[in-house]
Amino acid sequence: MTDSPQPSPHLSLQNKRILLGLSGGIAAYKAAELCRLLKGAGAEVQVVMTKGAQEFITPLTLQALSGNRVHTELLDPAAEAAMGHIELARWADLILVAPASANFMARLAHGEAGDLLTAVCLARRCPLALAPAMNQAMWSNNVTAANLALLEAAGVLLFGPAAGAQACGDVGLGRLLEPAQLLTLCAARFATGALAGRHVVITAGPTREAIDPVRYLSNHSSGKMGYAIAAAAIDAGARVTLISGPTALTPPDRCSVVKVESALDMLAACEAHTGDIFIAVAAVADYRVAEPASSKLKKSADSMSLALVRNPDILANMAASSARPFCVGFAAETDNLAAYARDKLKNKKLDLIIANDAAATFGHDDAAVTAYWPGGELSLPAQSKAQLARQLITLVAERCRSSHG
Numbered sequence: 001m002t003d004s005p006q007p008s009p010h011l012s013l014q015n016k017r018i019l020l021g022l023s024g025g026i027a028a029y030k031a032a033e034l035c036r037l038l039k040g041a042g043a044e045v046q047v048v049m050t051k052g053a054q055e056f057i058t059p060l061t062l063q064a065l066s067g068n069r070v071h072t073e074l075l076d077p078a079a080e081a082a083m084g085h086i087e088l089a090r091w092a093d094l095i096l097v098a099p100a101s102a103n104f105m106a107r108l109a110h111g112e113a114g115d116l117l118t119a120v121c122l123a124r125r126c127p128l129a130l131a132p133a134m135n136q137a138m139w140s141n142n143v144t145a146a147n148l149a150l151l152e153a154a155g156v157l158l159f160g161p162a163a164g165a166q167a168c169g170d171v172g173l174g175r176l177l178e179p180a181q182l183l184t185l186c187a188a189r190f191a192t193g194a195l196a197g198r199h200v201v202i203t204a205g206p207t208r209e210a211i212d213p214v215r216y217l218s219n220h221s222s223g224k225m226g227y228a229i230a231a232a233a234i235d236a237g238a239r240v241t242l243i244s245g246p247t248a249l250t251p252p253d254r255c256s257v258v259k260v261e262s263a264l265d266m267l268a269a270c271e272a273h274t275g276d277i278f279i280a281v282a283a284v285a286d287y288r289v290a291e292p293a294s295s296k297l298k299k300s301a302d303s304m305s306l307a308l309v310r311n312p313d314i315l316a317n318m319a320a321s322s323a324r325p326f327c328v329g330f331a332a333e334t335d336n337l338a339a340y341a342r343d344k345l346k347n348k349k350l351d352l353i354i355a356n357d358a359a360a361t362f363g364h365d366d367a368a369v370t371a372y373w374p375g376g377e378l379s380l381p382a383q384s385k386a387q388l389a390r391q392l393i394t395l396v397a398e399r400c401r402s403s404h405g
Contacts, residue, residue, distance in 0.1 A: 024052020
């Protein structure tokens with residue numbers, strides 16, 4: 001007997017949500033090892049089992065390995081009140097049914113939703129992969145081939161099957177792929193791992209500097225770029241802390257969010273939440289009112305003067321800290337973009353700075369930037385902030401490895 005293939009130690013499913021479905025078949029015993037490998041690669045795993053699957057392996061085994069309650073019933077009042085079939089379908093980044101029996105494939109191909117697993121598969125918003133496992137004669141049957149054609153036409157992915165000796169004594173196609181092979185195929189669906197194991201702290205949005213209890217000084221930053229950077233860092237496998245000024249945006253899923261108002265609030269939050277990488281995207285107010293009024297200022301004179309004092313430079317403070325992270329700044333300028341960006345890179349002792357045109361960026365969904373670092377630069381054309389964020393996170397990961405290892 002040969003050893004089963006082992007997954008690459010570099011595979012990562014960090015921050016990914018995998019819904020592992022089990023249908024009935026002797027190969028269901030392999031799901032225990034598959035669940036262990038998925039968890040080991042950083043994935044969060046929820047398990048859904050058909051009644052047939054429960055005849056071969058117990059829900060308790062998969063609960064212990066996944067760390068989550070196993071889902072078995074479609075019409076379970078307790079489950080529907082918590083994570084029902086629609087929530088499970090929305091939760092997953094990938095659904096993997098392993099093993100996928102001939103019966104399960106037939107029901108799914110024809111749109112049946114009589115149990116929890118088929119209902120979740122039909123309600124999904126994410127990719128669905130099937131790992132077939134059945135007798136070689138069942139696999140080669142024309143009916144199975146027709147069902148498979150329907151599933152593939154609907155965009156369902158196929159992982160396997162493998163050829164070899166089967167539990168019934170036959171030899172041929174129909175074996176479930178080994179867990180390590182299934183892990184590799186799952187990981188290949190995602191561009192993850194560039195920041196696996198890193199803690200990334202990101203600032204986003206504007207700050208508000210109080211004039212009195214109802215008025216403040218601020219700017220036009222929407223927070224869209226910072227939130228997009230946070231989402232891209234999560235996808236790259238990082239543990240993300242998002243320190244956000246006031247915005248109307250919904251924070252990305254799977255990150256820790258710290259809400260702040262003023263520049264002083266943001267500085268305190270940054271000092272309290274240190275990471276390996278610090279990305280300062282927020283448009284922090286340069287000045288604050290020296291003595292904010294304790295009650296609402298009344299309109300009396302034709303003009304009013306406010307005494308302003310400089311706010312601390314959060315990015316420079318973080319770059320000068322004793323436990324210095326890899327520091328990335330953003331320079332939003334209206335003119336002399338390259339010169340100002342290079343000056344900030346040098347004067348603040350940053351590792352990387354991203355320069356953009358403030359007028360073309362604030363509040364917009366698209367942006368173009370140029371990144372500068374000691375000895376290099378890279379221009380990225382106008383594109384959506386989500387697309388841009390993914391490219392910038394790739395650059396941050398490369399520069400971080402180059403500079404800090």
